[in-house]
Amino acid sequence: MTNTRAEAFAPATMANIGVGFDILGLAISGVGDTVIAEWGDGEGAQLTRIEGDGGKLPFDAAQNVTTIAANAVLRQVGYRGGVRLSLLKGLPLASGLGSSAASAVAGAVAVNALLGEPLTREALLPACLEGEAAVSGYHADNVAPSLFGGITLTTGVALEDIQRLPVPLGVHFAFVTPNVEVRTAEARAVLPAQIPLKQMIHQTGMVARLVDAIYRNDLQALALAMEGDVVVEPARAHLMPYLYEARALAKANGALALVISGAGPTLCAVCEGAQVAQTVLDALQAFYGQKGLQSSGRVAQIAERGATVKLF
């Protein structure tokens, strides 16, 4: 028990990466949630502080994804003491940036770090999934990149179902989040239950091209493949204000592609180079402003590393 405090930062993530619905995700550099874990009284992990959530997140340990994940870790290692947690939200809720996954991952990683890392990073996966499940379902498409970093292919929730892909060089993103609410449940409800076989063939082809482009570091092919979704985006487009106008504007300003980040409403413009991404971001935010929509935005890259730890 040498540490008095452990701080974990878990990156925001973009699920789907365009066409890879429910199977692909990537970690976003420079934005994420922080959880600070300190020794506490009693038993189990309790949240004593939440910042940056606008008062929306519950403190109840049985309901907050951070404490659910943290307590799953404590249970897993058989630790019976108390831990106090502070959650500092660094990204907006329900915005398509993996907010709940980042909170769960930061909680699990912080507690594990405070305890002196009894569990490997891989062994934290079930605890993180348990936290994520409380809000977004038992899926690894956001949790895996936040925990492990880079781009992950997730065909299930077991470790052997998670494969890291290489991180292409030179990709910069402009993420812009308009101030509208898109609930994940609604974004799921609008999806078709059945799709034509032809569309399946198209989707498999585009996903194959996306993985191929990632390995070949071919940004043009990457962008084309990301935008190749004919199933999910058309079903959700009406939930994203001005999606097609935003895409056209982003491209007019040099973006290679624009896709919905996760279930939205955040949009992600894919650019070659940070300067293009900044130009695109400025244009998109100005455009939303003209339409009377407030927005937040940032330029980012793919984060090679997943959650990081600082010990005190």
Next chain:
Amino acid sequence: MTNTRAEAFAPATMANIGVGFDILGLAISGVGDTVIAEWGDGEGAQLTRIEGDGGKLPFDAAQNVTTIAANAVLRQVGYRGGVRLSLLKGLPLASGLGSSAASAVAGAVAVNALLGEPLTREALLPACLEGEAAVSGYHADNVAPSLFGGITLTTGVALEDIQRLPVPLGVHFAFVTPNVEVRTAEARAVLPAQIPLKQMIHQTGMVARLVDAIYRNDLQALALAMEGDVVVEPARAHLMPYLYEARALAKANGALALVISGAGPTLCAVCEGAQVAQTVLDALQAFYGQKGLQSSGRVAQIAERGATVKLF
């Protein structure tokens, strides 16, 4: 007009590679069709000899895929003389080994070679597709690997829709073709018109894993992904005699996976090493024999090169 004769050998191909329905294909080493082109009288390409087809293929230049492809090349380059063709079938018809594609590719490549290669290999694609279309539809999934070699990802029929993937090392196949007829039209008719979204997610995930496994040269992952098809194989399984028994037997003899080659009835066992493949092939052929089915079989690898040419 320096050549008096050009001989082209176009490899057999396996479309789908398991889970990659309509988008993936690979060239098979050592088996294929040969077309011999010689100067002739009159105008256009005419077949004067067909061997190895059991008398089933038409000599009519407007109906045979070889002459359709060859004449498309002559038209493309504006050559108005006559060419005599001999077609030597090296693979069984309608067996799931890309028979029509190999005949079309060999015809186009042979005529182009006789003329002194006025067209690049890439420029022959439309002529080959025109031949293939006469029998199997306007698809590139068999034509592309036969023409270009290796493993190809085909998301359309234009050159920019065709991407070569790396060829993993150490993969050996046992191909066994039972003496039953599976017509491609029937194999298509049994497919579902609509599929559940969940199955699409599964198929895209498995295709992504297949491309990833190809790039990482991970044969275990390759085999798992190839067999991950939950849409096409279940719909077609009843057309392939003893499919599941054959799979179990192949694995009991060391195969990593077994899939339907193209639209069948050829089955392809995926093995690590030539000796395992031979053992698996022997076991499968003995098994079919016990069931009263004649079969042909061969051990093969992925052919790095597409159609090859000899000049005389």
